[in-house]
Amino acid sequence: MKKVVTRFAPSPTGTLHIGGVRTALFNYVYAKQNDGLFLVRIEDTDRERSTKEYEKNILDNLTSIGLIPDKKPINQSERNEIYIKAAEKIIESGNAYWCDCSPNELDQMRKEQIAAGKKPMYDGRSRYLGLDRNEKTVLRLATPEEGDIVVKDLIRGEIAFKNSELDDLILLRSDGTPTYHLCNVVDDFEQGVTTVIRGEDHISNTPRQIHIQNALGYPQLEYAHLPLVLGTDKKRLSKRHAATNLEEYRSQGYLDSAIINTLARLGWSKGDNEVFYLNDLIKDFNIKEVQKAGAIFDLTKLEWVNSQHLSNLSIDEFKQHIEPFLSKIDIDIENHSNVNLLINSMRSSENTLEGIAKSLIPYYKDELDYDKKAISKFCSDNSTILDDIKDLLLNIDNWTEDNLDDALKSYQTEKNLPVPKVNQPIRIALTGSTKSPSLGLTLSIFGKGLSIKRIEDLITHLNQ
Numbered sequence: 001m002k003k004v005v006t007r008f009a010p011s012p013t014g015t016l017h018i019g020g021v022r023t024a025l026f027n028y029v030y031a032k033q034n035d036g037l038f039l040v041r042i043e044d045t046d047r048e049r050s051t052k053e054y055e056k057n058i059l060d061n062l063t064s065i066g067l068i069p070d071k072k073p074i075n076q077s078e079r080n081e082i083y084i085k086a087a088e089k090i091i092e093s094g095n096a097y098w099c100d101c102s103p104n105e106l107d108q109m110r111k112e113q114i115a116a117g118k119k120p121m122y123d124g125r126s127r128y129l130g131l132d133r134n135e136k137t138v139l140r141l142a143t144p145e146e147g148d149i150v151v152k153d154l155i156r157g158e159i160a161f162k163n164s165e166l167d168d169l170i171l172l173r174s175d176g177t178p179t180y181h182l183c184n185v186v187d188d189f190e191q192g193v194t195t196v197i198r199g200e201d202h203i204s205n206t207p208r209q210i211h212i213q214n215a216l217g218y219p220q221l222e223y224a225h226l227p228l229v230l231g232t233d234k235k236r237l238s239k240r241h242a243a244t245n246l247e248e249y250r251s252q253g254y255l256d257s258a259i260i261n262t263l264a265r266l267g268w269s270k271g272d273n274e275v276f277y278l279n280d281l282i283k284d285f286n287i288k289e290v291q292k293a294g295a296i297f298d299l300t301k302l303e304w305v306n307s308q309h310l311s312n313l314s315i316d317e318f319k320q321h322i323e324p325f326l327s328k329i330d331i332d333i334e335n336h337s338n339v340n341l342l343i344n345s346m347r348s349s350e351n352t353l354e355g356i357a358k359s360l361i362p363y364y365k366d367e368l369d370y371d372k373k374a375i376s377k378f379c380s381d382n383s384t385i386l387d388d389i390k391d392l393l394l395n396i397d398n399w400t401e402d403n404l405d406d407a408l409k410s411y412q413t414e415k416n417l418p419v420p421k422v423n424q425p426i427r428i429a430l431t432g433s434t435k436s437p438s439l440g441l442t443l444s445i446f447g448k449g450l451s452i453k454r455i456e457d458l459i460t461h462l463n464q
Contacts, residue, residue, distance in 0.1 A: 002194055003036050003194070004031055004035070004194050004195055005036055005194050006036065006038055006039070006193065006194075006195050006197055007027065007039040007041055008020075008023060008039075009043050009184070011050065012042055012044050012050045012057075013054060015058070015061075015246070016057060016061045017244055018237065018244055018246060018259075018263065019229040019244075020058075021062075021263055022226070024040075024062060025067060025260060025264060025281075026224075026264075026285075027197045028067045029264075029282055030224075030285075031070075031195075038067070038070055039069050039073070039191055039193070040059070041074050041076065042073055042074070042075045043180070043183070043184075044077045045077060045177075045183060050077070055075075065256045066260070074191070076183050079190075080177070080178065082186060083183050084178065086186045086216060087171050093216075095215035096140060097126060097130075097139070097142055098126070098134075098137040098138070098139060099138050099170075100131055101125065102136075121165070122169075124145075124168055127168065135174065137174060138171075139170065140169065140170055141208075143168050143169070145164060146163060146164065148161060148162055148163065149163060149207040149211065151210065151223055152222070154195075154223065154224040155292060156292055159203065159206075161207040166211070169208050181205065181209055182212060185212040185213055185216070189213070189216070189218045189219075193221065194222060195221065196222070196224070197226065199225065200228055201228065202225060203225050206225075227267045227293055227295045228295070229266055229294075230295060230296050230297065231296070232298060234294060234296065237297050246259070251354075252352050253322075253352035253355065253356070253357070255306055255309045255321070255353075257277050257278070258302065258308075258310075261275060261305050262297075262301060262302045264281050266296075267290050267293075268289055270284050274308075303352070306352060307351045310348070310351075310356075315343060315344055318343060318347055322353050322356060322357055325353045326360065329358070331360065331364045335364060336364060338447075342360070342445050345441055345445060346360055349436075359435065362430065362433075363446070368457070370428060370433075371428065371432060371433045374428050374434045377424075378420065378424040379428060379462055385417070385421065385422060386425055386429065386455055386458060387459065389411070389426060390452055390455045390456065392407055392408075392411055393443070393452055393455070396448070399443075399444060399447070401438070401440040401443075402440065404444060405439065405440035408422060408439060426439060426455065428458060429457070429458035430446055
């Protein structure tokens with residue numbers, strides 16, 4: 001049995017798109033499940049829009065997220081001679097012909113077809129003229145005029161196309177450069193690709209490429225056309241829905257494992273299991289279980305998955321991941337007397353590393369930015385309570401979470417006050433907001449001296 005070989009073939013005309021990451025992921029996983037090879041091909045024949053910077057971005061991000069190709073990536077821009085030889089082989093086989101139709105002639109042809117209620121397509125008018133090559137001619141594939149071409153799709157089953165509805169596509173432009181379809185087919189053959197996994201927007205390309213394969217005598221390939229990644233409005237994912245490239249999500253503090261987890265669930269599921277890693281995917285994924293309908297990318301789902309992956313990190317791993325985000329806001333993670341207790345307590349305060357880093361600011365920096373709405377809601381008439389709490393805390397010698405919780409509970413019961421009336425002003429004093437871990441734990445993290453100082457600072461602020 002032939003070794004399974006898949007490929008991811010991006011164009012370096014932009015940074016690595018989140019939909020591209022999913023395509024690469026499914027190609028990688030399918031190859032690894034079958035002890036095969038995962039390859040990368042850079043389709044950089046669009047010389048005006050392709051850049052080396054984008055190519056580097058794509059390759060670096062694939063590697064860093066763990067989707068490492070098994071061979072050195074190839075560039076189409078360096079393989080022109082191979083494509084020309086393939087075109088010559090098709091000419092020799094009698095499956096291609098030269099066409100000298102001008103752009104104006106082609107426009108007029110399409111207008112007449114539309115007016116007659118027909119599908120606009122090249123009508124093969126040069127096919128039997130026996131034209132020689134010149135500076136105005138393009139090379140067209142002589143597509144079979146009768147019968148069907150059947151695409152065997154691992155996700156969608158058999159998809160039949162009528163040959164009569166497939167026009168004679170161009171293989172070589174008038175300047176002699178090869179077109180996308182020819183390059184694509186030749187490279188799949190040259191790289192030994194057995195399985196093409198790509199977006200459903202390529203379905204209409206597949207029968208055309210099979211005709212080129214047949215003209216060259218190449219073996220048949222397996223195909224799987226993935227559902228498109230959609231926004232919550234069920235339109236193709238774009239920047240109006242959410243960030244669309246991988247780097248933006250990383251810069252916000254989403255873990256690579258969480259991104260992979262979320263993308264794998266776009267169009268595929270495994271029972272009730274929501275949280276998994278790349279190795280789990282290699283074990284459980286089944287390409288035939290991928291749905292046909294568009295897959296909706298929901299940012300709230302990514303946030304939830306990311307929180308689960310963050311919680312699964314060890315304390316040392318978590319500190320390693322959050323350190324760059326703290327560094328950006330001039331915080332040294334170790335510059336705290338209770339750093340491990342603090343990090344462990346705050347690691348679920350937000351869904352991203354960036355959010356958690358910002359929530360740690362009050363624990364490292366003296367100046368607080370008080371939440372005005374919180375002060376208005378909980379502190380407008382609470383300076384007396386804060387004075388009482390300060391005196392209460394001054395008399396606690398054994399500064400532990402349990403002792404602090406007990407003391408505050410006793411005060412609340414004695415004064416017959418609702419819990420928020422007591423606890424929220426203290427939280428605002430300590431952190432500037434009403435968000436923190438349990439209050440006894442938060443006070444124990446800050447320590448006695450700093451806790452009392454911050455309560456005094458809020459009292460002063462309220463009096464002003």
